[in-house]
Amino acid sequence: MLMPILQIHSEDMPAYAIVCGDPARAEKISRKLENARELAFSREYRTFVGEYEGIQMAVVSHGVGSPGAAVCFEELIRAGVKTLIRVGTAGSYTADYPAGSVIVSTAAVRSDGLTRQLVPDGFPAVADIDVTSALVAAARETGSGEGEAVSGEAGTEAGAASFTGVGATKVGVGITVTLDAFFTGVEEIPHRKYKQAGALAAEMEIAALYIVSTLRGARAGAIVAIDGFADSDLAAEYDPHTDAVAKAVEHEINAALRALATLARQDQATR
Ligand SMILES: O=P(O)(O)O[C@H]1O[C@H](CO)[C@@H](O)[C@H]1O
Numbered sequence: 001m002l003m004p005i006l007q008i009h010s011e012d013m014p015a016y017a018i019v020c021g022d023p024a025r026a027e028k029i030s031r032k033l034e035n036a037r038e039l040a041f042s043r044e045y046r047t048f049v050g051e052y053e054g055i056q057m058a059v060v061s062h063g064v065g066s067p068g069a070a071v072c073f074e075e076l077i078r079a080g081v082k083t084l085i086r087v088g089t090a091g092s093y094t095a096d097y098p099a100g101s102v103i104v105s106t107a108a109v110r111s112d113g114l115t116r117q118l119v120p121d122g123f124p125a126v127a128d129i130d131v132t133s134a135l136v137a138a139a140r141e142t143g144s145g146e147g148e149a150v151s152g153e154a155g156t157e158a159g160a161a162s163f164t165g166v167g168a169t170k171v172g173v174g175i176t177v178t179l180d181a182f183f184t185g186v187e188e189i190p191h192r193k194y195k196q197a198g199a200l201a202a203e204m205e206i207a208a209l210y211i212v213s214t215l216r217g218a219r220a221g222a223i224v225a226i227d228g229f230a231d232s233d234l235a236a237e238y239d240p241h242t243d244a245v246a247k248a249v250e251h252e253i254n255a256a257l258r259a260l261a262t263l264a265r266q267d268q269a270t271r
Pocket residue numbers: 020021022063064065087088089090182203204205
């Protein structure tokens with residue numbers, strides 16, 4: 001069956017997928033797959049399939065923002081994808097996780113408009129526990145390919161989070177915030193409250209991924225590379241193109257590929 005917006009056929013789709021905002025990042029990830037081939041590049045949605053450690057998987061870009069990303073998640077699940085991992089970037093809420101860190105998202109604050117049109121207020125946007133465990137383990141074991149292992153305790157305003165990582169990348173685990181607005185207008189975004197409540201970072205699609213996956217019976221997780229501070233003046237300071245961010249993106253890609261392969265092997269063993 002042809003998916004009308006992504007322009008992919010369900011017959012070509014594996015059960016496992018990595019999703020990311022940027023079509024160029026999808027291409028970069030696809031270069032780590034064996035026998036990679038591009039299935040379609042329709043609007044912002046670029047789809048590759050290939051193998052990693054012998055497991056068939058897809059890599060698909062979903063663009064910026066929840067409404068467009070949700071279209072991608074819906075069509076992927078309709079096409080037969082059952083496990084999705086988002087590999088994104090985010091702004092940090094704490095100096096303990098500066099640019100160059102990575103964070104595994106356990107749940108997302110639904111500060112977006114899209115999910116309000118899908119489920120009632122108060123319905124939680126949570127990651128799948130198995131996907132999250134696999135991602136945390138993989139993020140702690142893998143790296144960008146350079147550096148020594150690091151570990152320790154990081155204090156957030158609401159409590160403490162432990163971190164370990166390889167390649168000098170700090171790995172945080174916790175709640176992220178999904179916003180619609182990237183640049184600010186005249187309304188204040190309640191960054192200070194999210195921070196005080198213990199959220200670690202903000203981005204723009206994870207809540208949509210968790211809600212669509214929950215609604216449609218798929219499982220999902222997410223990992224983000226930190227590219228600055230969410231509550232800084234993004235119009236003046238945002239720079240996702242530094243070496244530190246590139247290393248963190250490399251780290252999260254390696255972690256996501258390893259986590260998906262681990263989950264697929266676990267599924268094969270229990271079938
Ligand atoms: O790097 P990606 O995956 O696009 O994620 C983040 O970057 C974009 C904003 O620049 C938003 O999509 C946000 O969620």
